[in-house]
Amino acid sequence: MNPFSSGTRLRDMIRAIRACKTAAEERAVIRKECASIRAAISDNDQTFRHRNLAKLMFIHMLGYPTHFGQMECLKLIAAPGFAEKRIGYLGLMLLLDERQEVLMLVTNSLKQDLNQNNQHIVGLALCALGNICSADMARDLAPEVEKLLQFRDPNIRKKAALCSIRIIKKVPDLADNFVDPVVSLLKEKHHGVLLTGIQLCTDLCKVNEEALEYFRKKCTEGLVRSLKDVVNSPYVPEYDISGIADPFLHIRLLRVLRILGHGDADASDCMSDILAQVATKTESHKNAGNAILYECVGTIMSVEDNGGLRVLAINILGRFLSNRDNNIRYVALNMLMKAIAVDAQAVQRHRATILECVKDLDASIRKRALELVYLLVNESNVKPLMKELVDYLEVSDQGFKGDLTAKICSIVEKFSPDKIWYIDQMLKVLSEAGNFVKASVWHALVVVITNASNLQGYSVRSLYRAIQISRDQETLIRVAVWCIGEYGDMLVNNIEMLDIEEPITVTESDAVDVVEIAIKNHSLNLTTRAMCLIALLKLSSRFPSCSQRIKEIIAQYKGSLLLELQQRSVEFNSIIGKHKNIRSALVERMPVLDEATYNGRRARSASAAVSTSLEFASNLSNGVIARTDVAPLVDLLDMGADEPVPPCSSGGNFLLDLIDVDMPSSSSQSDVLLDLLSAWSPPPQKGSPTTDIILLNQDDKPSVNALDILSSSMVPSGEAKPTGPYMMDLLDVFGPNPATPEESGPTFPPIVAYESSALTIIFNFSKRPENPQMTDIEAMFTNKSSDVYTDFVFQAAVPKVNA
Amino acid sequence: MGIRFVLMVNKQGQTRLAQYYEYLTLEERRALEGEIVRKCLARNEQQCSFVEHRTYKIVYRRYASLFFLVGVDNEEVSRAHTFTIMCPNELAILEFIHLLVETMDRHFGNVCELDIMFHLEKAHFMLEEMVMNGCIVETSKANILAPIQLMDKAS
Structure with a gap:
């Protein structure tokens, strides 16, 4: 005996593992056991091979x-013995997988065992093959398996049938060989053989259209008869489950009939009587009976239309839905989702019950019910359904709010009958679960508000009211702050009051209070606080009486450690202090954002895979503008030249638009790349570049980069730390003469793409006169080092633009 | 029926038997078991026996201190017929779990966690007779247990 082999029995090892108090102890025990097993393996120890493998299986199970x-x-x-083979095959199935080369080695042993005379050994080999067979093995061993489908012992035939499934899944070309044997399997009486034969038939139908047609013609009647036999069979103790003979066989039969009947009127007709019998006669007090009914409903829904049967099926589902057992209700919801495609009207009748399920205590049921409700909504029932859902949002648990919010928003956007309803619902959602609302959803809300010129006053007042109540929903705060900045005057003066509104008295300083509270709330996201600064800048011009106070608030952020806030504060301070003449023009209302363009963009960005540049950009401080990082600067510059300026434009406004370009300005190297990206993107959608840029930039980010590039100073922003005086210089350049950028519009100045002590890359841009959409970029590489560069590889990343 | 794994877990969440009918690496298996156990064991008696997780639908049932969990394909769409959606029959799987437990009961006599731990290979043999490649092979307890009894007699 091997001196290293610990010789512990399997039982003792399991005891030792059970006695472990900590994971570390367990690891130690396992390490020791594994070491001794390895030693035994390398000594080729035979006495304990069997036991060692059993231990390994236990160790494997523990992970x-x-x-x-x-x-x-x-x-x-x-090995020749059955006991060795048995544990060997079990080990093979557990420890190995079909990807490993070791499998090649086992093919031969399998072949020998499949040809053995001992049925138990054949059974072992079939089982192993059925579980681990690879495509190569399938080709090698298919003839053996085919032969075994006619083996004398039914227990071998049933295993051979399942083994064949594995083979045809791995190598669909072999399917033809199994069609005829299946026909004879389907005639058997042995439940196991019938069960597996039907399964094989089902899988053959799935991989091979011809096989399906063949079975449909030859076997439908036989299978219907089998189902009749099993339904009407007298008590068989061996297969009886709560008074039903072999529910598993019932279900398998119903399932294969589902495939045969689908899309074929004759076959469907042939099975309608037995389906009706199953649907009406099956005992529904026990789980087994319900399982059969559930399967039967599925089959009725899939086979060709038979009005009477469908009614029967929907009624069964209705009964299921009002069952007190959660399992039954769950499957009912599941099946109703499929039934919608067949008979939406019938499902609508159960709407009230389904809605109750959305509020169930069980998360699985809630999830199913919510998905079902989502499918049930249409123009006529959206209002009452939505009221229920929104009311429930208030009390639903945190884990469910995300799902619920997403669905509600999606329904509201899809079915809202009018804008005021849309705005009302969105405000409710924002106040209840604002933190779960996705950025694209509240962006859309803002777009809608800017478009609804008669509802802007109403919106801003409602938002003001909402924010007084729920102060911790960040998205609500963002929308409210943005609207107060834009439409603050409407809030204070109750402009455009609707009849349904109650008048409120809000003073200018109340409005500023809201923004001030938000900006001072350190738990809020940087983007939100930056949006507050913009709103304050806008209010400083709308509310002259608060101008001084706003100036003071803004000035507090001059020293902020958050660069973004600091930069905005410095810039805005200079606008308020030094540029009174252009201020009012600068902070005019945002032009109307184009809904169609926004929705189009949104749809595209939702469908397109998130390109790397977007992902990376959204990691920057400002998640909100994820999609706009690629807003092409080229566009912006072009705008001055080829495009009509937006309706309310003036020199100052134009500058504001420019300032609005969002270039993430946090100082990181990657900005250089972003600059390039934005400079390179070909202008998408020539039609409306102006709105393109603006509409996604609700949180304006005046950025040093934009100004940099315009003033041709071309400093990569990494180096351009926004220090006060420097910024003011830049602003001063533009202050007196806001028209300057327009002149630089048509031709894009060269850009320093990369600069280090060893290499400079400069891009020169030129437009082709015949095709202004094309921009030629000439890259100039300058080697500043004394070395010679060889194998120089230049790689550029450009954002995907789905035009 | 598209069974993708069968797990037996005690109420502390320790795996006592694991059989997969598709290949997962060791890490994937550990992660999956951890996630499922956390999800299912947290549920109470009144909640339904079905939990959706990743691409699986897990049907589970508790017997005393032992949880039996079966993972099935969540949505099995047949390739030839895009309209025939072969959704799993959760109730049937539940019935199958019960059959498995009854079969083990018949062999071990009121099966418990320790029976499965100390006779892991036998538990696997029984499962092997019941499920192959994710499909149910046999539903008669006598047929399932016959080879195992034969083996016991021989040894």
């Missing part, structure tokens, strides 16, 4: 690596 035992399985399989 430790056991690959070193794989060869032991092969040795045991090759």
Whole structure:
């Protein structure tokens, strides 16, 4: 005996593992055992091979690596005794997988065992093959398996049938060989053989259209008869489950009939009587009976239309839905989702019950019910359904709010009958679960508000009211702050009051209070606080009486450690202090954002895979503008030249638009790349570049980069730390003469793409006169070092633009 | 029926038997078991026996201190017929779990966690007779247990 082999029995090892108090102890025990098993393996110890493999299986189950035992399985399989083979095959199925080369080695042993005379050994080999067979093995061993479908012992035939499924799934070309044997399997009486034969038939139908047609013609009647036999069979103790003979066979039969009947009127007709019998006669007090009914409903829904049967099926589902057992209700919801496609009207009748399920205590049921409700909504029922859902949002638990909010927003956007309803619902959602609302959803809300010129006053007042109540929903705060900035005057003066509104008295300083509270709330996101600064800038011009106070608030952020806030504060301070003449023009209302363009963009960005540049951009401080990082600067510059300026434009406004370009300005190297990206993107959608840029930039980010590039100073922003004086210089350049950028519009100045002590890359841009949409970029590489560059590779990343 | 794994877990969440009918690496298996156990064991008696997780639908049932969990394909769409959606029959799987437990009961006599731990290979043999490649092979307890009894007699 091997001196290293610990010789512990399997039982003792399991005891030792059970006695472990900590994971570390367990690891230690396992390590020791594995070491001794390895030693035994390398000594080729035979006495304990069997036991060692059993130990390894236990260790494997606990989730430790056991690959070193794989060869032991092969040795045991090759042994002549049944007991060795048995444990060897089990080990093979557990420890190995079809990807491993070891499988090649086992093919031969399998072949031998499949040809054995001992049925138990054949059974073992079939089972192993059925579980681990690879495509290569399938080709090699298919003839053996085919032969075994006619083996004398039914227990072998049933295993051979399932093994064939694996083979045809791995190598669909082999399907033809199995069609005829299946026909005879389907005539058998042995439940196991019938069960597996039907399964094989089902899978053949799935992989091969011809096989399906063949079975449909030849076997439909026979299968219907089998179902009749099993339904009407007298009590068979061996297969009886709560008074029903072999529910598993029932279900398999119903399932294969589903495939045969689908899309074929004759076959469907042939099975309608028995389906009706199953649907009406099956005992529904026990789970087994309900399982059959559930399957039967599925089959009725899938086969060709038979009005009477469908009514029967929907009624069964209705009964299920009002069942007190959650399992039954769950499957009912599941099936109703499929039934909608067949008979939406019938499902609508159960709407009230389904809605109750959305509020169930059980998360699985809630999820199913919510998905079903989502499918049930249409123009006529959206209002009452929405009221229920929104009311429930208030009390639903946190884990569910995300799903619920997403669905509600999606329904509201899809079915809102009018704008005021849309705005009302969105405000409710924002106040209840603003933190779960996705950026694209509230962006859309803002777009809608800017478009609804008669509802802007109403919106801003409602938002003001909402924010007084729920102060911790960040998205609500963002929308409210943005609207107060834009439409603050409407809030204070009750402009455009609707009849349904109650008048409120809000003073100018109340409005500023809201923004001030938000900006001072340190738990809020940087983007939100930056939006507050913009709103304050806008209010400083709308509310002259508060101008001084606003100036003071803004000035507090001059020293902010958050660069973004600091920069905005410095810039705005200079606008308020030094540029009174252009201020009012600068802070005019945002032009109307184009809904169609926004929705188009949104749809595209939702469908397109998130390109890397977007992902990376959204990591920057400002998540909100994720999609706009690529807003092409080229566009912006072009705008001055080829496009009509937006309606309310003036020199100052134009500058504001420019300032609005969002270039993430946090100082990081990656900005250089972003600059390039934005400079390179070909202008998408020539039609409306102006709105393109603006509409996505609700949180304006005046950025040093934009100004940099315009003033041709071309400093990569990494170096351009926004220090006060420097910024003011830049602003001063533009202050007196806001028209300057327009002149630089048509031709884009060269850009320093990369600069280091060893290499400079400069891009020169030129437009082709015949085709202004095309921009030629000439890259100039300058080697500033004394070395010679060889194998120089230049890689550029450009954002995907789905035009 | 598209069974993708069968797990037996005690109420502390320790795996006592794991059989997969598709290949997962060790890490994937550990992660999956951890996630599922956390999800299912947190549920109470009144909640339904079905939990959706990743691409699986897990049907589980508790017997005393032992949880039996079966993972099935969440949505099995047949390739030839895009309209025939072969959704799993959760109730049937539940019935199958019960059959498995009854079969083990018949062999071990009121099966408990320790029976499965100390006779892991036998539990696997039984499962092997019941499920192959994710499909149910046999539903008669006598047929399932016959080879195992034969083996016991021989040894």
